[in-house]
Structures are given as C-alpha cells and as structure tokens.
C-alpha cells in the first residue's frame with residue numbers, strides 16, 4: 514500500500530525521504546509542493562529530480578478525502594462533508610470574515626464525550642481521524658477556495674479544531690497536523706491563529722503545552738460541577754478545579770495571554786444572572802494565581818434530540834453584561850451558515866456509532882436539567 518504524504522509533518526516527511534535515500538531539503542521541497550501549492554501529482558513537481566519523482570510514484574500518494582457534498586451559505590460560509598470510509602463522514606466549515614478566513618476542522622468521526630447540547634455528541638463515536646484525514650480538510654479547503662477565488666495567496670488564516678470530535682482524545686494524530694499548519698514550509702499559520710478547543714482533557718492539555726502550544730479554547734458551559742457534570746460528562750473525570758488549574762498552567766506556554774472559555778447559552782439551564790455571578794467569582798478567585806480568560810457566549814443551535822432551547826437574546830445580553838461589568842472580556846458569537854446547518858454545534862456528519870450514544874443520550878434526557886439556583 515502506498516504511503517499518504519498528508520500523514521506527515523515536515524519531520525515525518527524528512528524521515529520518510531531519508532528511507533528513500535533523499536536529503537531533508539528534498540522533503541522541504543516536497544512539503545512545499547503539497548501544502549503551499551496544493552500539488553498531488555508528483556510529475557508536476559518540476560524542481561524535484563526525475564529519479565525522486567519516479568520513486569515517489571512507486572511508493573507514495575497525496576490522497577485527500579472524497580467530497581460527499583459542498584454547500585455555500587448566503588453569507589459565504591462553505592460546508593464540506595468528507596467521506597472517511599466505513600459509513601462515516603465528517604464536516605468542515607469555512608467562515609469568511611473581513612479580516613480573516615477561519616476553517617473549523619474535525620478531529621474524530623463522532624465524539625465519545627457526549628455533551629448534552631452538541632449534535633455530534635448525540636451521534637456517538639466511531640473512530641479517530643488520522644493526521645492525513647485532519648490535514649486533508651485544510652488541504653482541500655485552502656486549495657479549492659484559492660481556485661474558486663482565482664488567487665495564489667492564502668485564503669485560510671485561522672484554524673479552529675472545533676468541528677466534530679474532541680481533539681485531545683486524538684492527540685497522536687492531532688499534533689503532527691498542527692505542526693504542518695504552523696510550519697513555514699506548510700501553511701505558515703501563526704500559533705495565535707490555530708486554536709484547539711477541548712472539553713477539558715486535563716493531562717493532554719499539559720502535554721499540548723509542551724509539544725505544540727497553540728491557542729486554547731475550553732468548552733466550559735457551566736459555572737459549577739453539579740451542572741457541568743450533566744452538560745459535559747467529562748467533568749466527572751476532570752472537575753472544574755482541575756480544569757482551571759490546567760488552564761493556568763497552559764497559560765505559561767500559550768501564544769495568547771488568555772484562554773477562551775466557550776459557554777453555550779441554554780434557556781433556563783445555565784443562563785441566569787446567578788450563573789453569571791458564579792462565573793465572575795470563579796474567575797476572580799483565580800486571577801491571583803495567573804488565570805486569564807475571555808468568554809465567548811454561543812447562542813445554542815437547537816436540534817430535536819437535545820430537548821434544549823436557545824436563550825433569548827435579551828438573556829444573553831444581560832448575562833454578558835454581568836461578565837463585562839466585572840471586567841471580563843466577553844463576546845457573543847455571531848451565528849454563521851445557519852441556512853446550511855454549519856453553525857456551531859450543528860456539525861453532524863454521518864457516524865457509525867460504536868458507543869450506543871443514542872440510548873445513552875435518551876437516558877440522560879430523563880434527567881431534568883434545571884438551574885441549580
């Protein structure tokens with residue numbers, strides 16, 4: 514079987530080239546052809562020696578993912594559904610803005626964490642994506658968008674690992690993909706513009722700080738353990754105190770001087786003024802230890818199986834105001850791509866669940882979610 518070169522960061526590709534008897538600078542050339550120029554055909558790589566191109570033809574391939582569908586929203590958002598085999602498909606979303614182009618990338622087919630408000634979580638988990646499957650989403654999106662816009666310059670300036678899956682539960686495949694995104698011979702993205710979003714896999718947050726410290730977003734969604742246990746089941750393993758301590762440790766290595774805390778606003782569940790004040794206390798009590806954060810309030814995108822509803826705008830604004838009045842930087846996420854189900858929490862893809870998530874979620878729905886105050 515041929516080796517897919519999308520599976521490598523530059524060091525990995527250099528090791529592969531070494532096996533072929535080729536020096537590192539050849540790997541750099543190859544890496545630039547693949548990631549900067551979007552080339553998949555070795556015969557087009559004109560500055561590589563013919564002998565190397567012949568070798569590569571015999572043992573390697575640049576294989577992206579088959580596109581099942583592509584939808585373009587009225588607001589310019591693009592959503593791709595990629596086939597990853599075995600009846601699974603993952604989603605990737607491009608969000609254009611005036612000053613940036615952001616790609617939301619999936620890391621797993623499904624997700625085992627099972628957050629109550631997340632449509633991916635409701636689909637269960639099938640498997641981790643490989644590095645090639647993670648990078649192929651960026652490779653395809655970047656070069657398809659360049660062709661469409663008729664430009665040679667970079668279209669995607671930011672990547673957020675916020676699509677399907679918990680990226681830190683697929684750490685071994687994630688890190689080489691991040692390195693290719695950051696590499697000046699690859700996509701050359703700034704560490705500040707590549708964000709890993711986690712529901713709080715504490716040991717892996719510590720490893721990421723050492724191995725590849727990019728911007729970090731944490732799916733918080735609740736101000737106390739009692740509520741977070743229900744909304745984000747991983748909290749039972751890594752409760753809030755441990756999670757926030759890990760955030761503080763991460764900040765010593767992070768490219769930004771704050772952690773983004775994501776907070777999905779659920780009507781009557783986690784959106785009261787008392788919840789906001791509890792968050793203020795939580796943040797203030799940790800500032801002395803060096804904890805710095807920014808809140809991103811996310812309007813919930815309802816889907817029938819969740820049994821949950823979106824907080825009214827006035828409730829979201831009042832909640833935000835309490836945080837802002839306490840001096841905490843707070844934004845409310847604009848919903849984008851609503852018309853193509855590309856908004857946050859709507860990425861569903863197709864997952865051959867191996868975890869009985871549907872039954873598990875149905876049982877959870879019998880637990881009433883009520884404000885704890």
Ligand code: SF4
Pocket residue numbers: 624625626627628631632633634635676677678679711712732
């Ligand atoms: S919010 Fe993230 S961690 Fe939670 S179920 Fe959805 S994809 Fe998984």
